[in-house]
Amino acid sequence: MTVVSPERFSSLIQGAATITANSDLTALLFATAETARETTGARYAALGVIGEHSTLVEFHHVGFEPATAEAIGHLPVGRGVLGTLIRSAQTIRLDRLQDHPDSTGFPPNHPVMESFLGVPVRVGDRVFGNLYLTEKPGGFTEEDEDLVEALATIAGSAVANSRMQQRMRRLAVVEDRERIARELHDAIIQDIFAVGLLLQGLALRLEDERERREIEDAVGRLDEAITMLRRFIFDLRRPSEHGRDLVIELSRIVRQLSDPYGIEVKVTVADDLSDQRRELSGALIDDVCQIVREATSNALRHSGTPAIEVRVESGLGSLVITVVDQGRGFDPRTANEGMGLKNLRYRAEKAGGETTIHSHAEEGTAVRVVLPI
Incomplete structure (x- = not known):
């Protein structure tokens, strides 16, 4: 190598x-x-x-x-x-x-x-x-x-x-869930652990202290992923499910994405959703989390923005997700969309939603996705 x-x-x-x-x-x-x-x-x-x-x-x-x-x-x-x-x-x-x-x-x-x-x-x-x-x-x-x-x-x-x-x-049968939990533990966790060892080995080749710290941080995030998987395995083995909190999940996602960049990402879930939050289906929460992940990751990687705002609001039979940055922007009519925006559109369409992107050079970008509830 x-x-x-x-x-x-x-x-x-x-x-x-x-x-x-x-x-x-x-x-x-x-x-x-x-x-x-x-x-x-x-x-x-x-x-x-x-x-x-x-x-x-x-x-x-x-x-x-x-x-x-x-x-x-x-x-x-x-x-x-x-x-x-x-x-x-x-x-x-x-x-x-x-x-x-x-x-x-x-x-x-x-x-x-x-x-x-x-x-x-x-x-x-x-x-x-x-x-x-x-x-x-x-x-x-x-x-x-x-x-x-x-x-x-x-x-x-x-x-x-x-x-x-x-x-x-x-799969919903208890025996199948138990088997999946074993496979997650025996295969996936071991794969992630192996990637962590690979990163640690490559770190030894670097003389730059800052780069070594970045690798140590990455290994730390892999350790966190292993911890989350173990919690997931524990949940698999429990007979009942517990409600999910959209605010907590979104906050965790944007924190994991933004920490390496040192950029502030503000998450706001409107007050009128507070009573519905635990009533949102698991599939809808998954869609919201993945769309926010895609839009936020795209802004962090490409916009050069100093800050990002994520808003989740409710409309008439719909849920509205808006991700706004203050970066360099682009002309949606002429720009060749990267895979980040293409993936975002794909996710929204798969969930029955619509995506709108407003952007101008040096004026930032606003991504708006409307999903049916």
């Missing part, structure tokens, strides 16, 4: 936090591809999911303009170099994709790609899919390879966690 620069290692830590923050599997896969693209400086990235017949059954890509993606039409199924990566389950790094003996060229309307980095994403002892990156100016380096392999390890653990959560939501 190469010695990773402090700046890129810090980017890796932030990227890991973004990936693991997603409980929805599709959003998680998009976040992994986008994080890998941003971390390496590649123009395009994708995460392909491998099916039972060793072909790609899903292909989540970032970096393509919508018109280009539409013109290409069919998504890859795993031929050429992509097929070689599926069969070998080993990292492939190329300066020029066309020089590989298994290269089969590109379909009509596909942009030309030369530099290539492909890394398997493993869940347990099986390859779940592959992470693909192309078109980095100057080509991919050994350091890029190490960083993306680390991201793939983190993504694999996050996929396992997401799958386990999905299974838990489908």
Whole structure:
């Protein structure tokens, strides 16, 4: 393994936090591809999911303009170099994709790609899919390879966690809940613990005291995640559920997101919701928390804002979420939305809601999501 620069290692830590923050599997896969693209400086990235017949059954890509993606039409199924990566389950790094003996060229309307980095994403002892990156100016380096392999390890653990959560939501029988609790303890907690050991080992390679402290903080957050999982396991084994407090959950989320940036995030839940708070369904609270997480994370990472305000209010048969920053803003008519905003829109639409974004250069951004109650 190469010695990773402090700046890129810090980017890796932030990227890991973004990936693991997603409980929805599709959003998680998009976040992994986008994080890998941003971390390496590649123009395009994708995460392909491998099916039972060793072909790609899903292909989540970032970096393509919508018109280009539409013109290409069919998504890859795993031929050429992509097929070689599926069969070998080993990292492939190329300066020029066309020089590989298994290269089969590109379909009509596909942009030309030369530099290539492909890394398997493993869940347990099986390859779940592959992470693909192309078109980095100057080509991919050994350091890029190490960083993306680390991201793939983190993504694999996050996929396992997401799958386990999905299974838990489908199962209500006491025996099944007990079995899931054991699997969470024996598999997921051990994976998170292993990632913590990996970070601690990488910290020993750094001489900068500030960077070491950042890593120690990240390891501390992983320890907190393990503690939360253990509480979750305890709750699984209890026969009854307890009410959830939206204010407490939102405050915890924004604190975890904002602490690394040192930016104040104010959370306000309107008084007229106080009597309803424990009556909100668990699914609705999940949607609110994930939307606030996505919008807040996007503002922290990209806006350069000194402060963020999160408001949750009730309307006529609806719940209104507003996240406002004082950052640099953008023109929604011309800007290419990053995966953060795309994931946010996806979550809102999945919950039957609508998303509105108001932004102007140097005037900040307001994200407003209306969800039905």
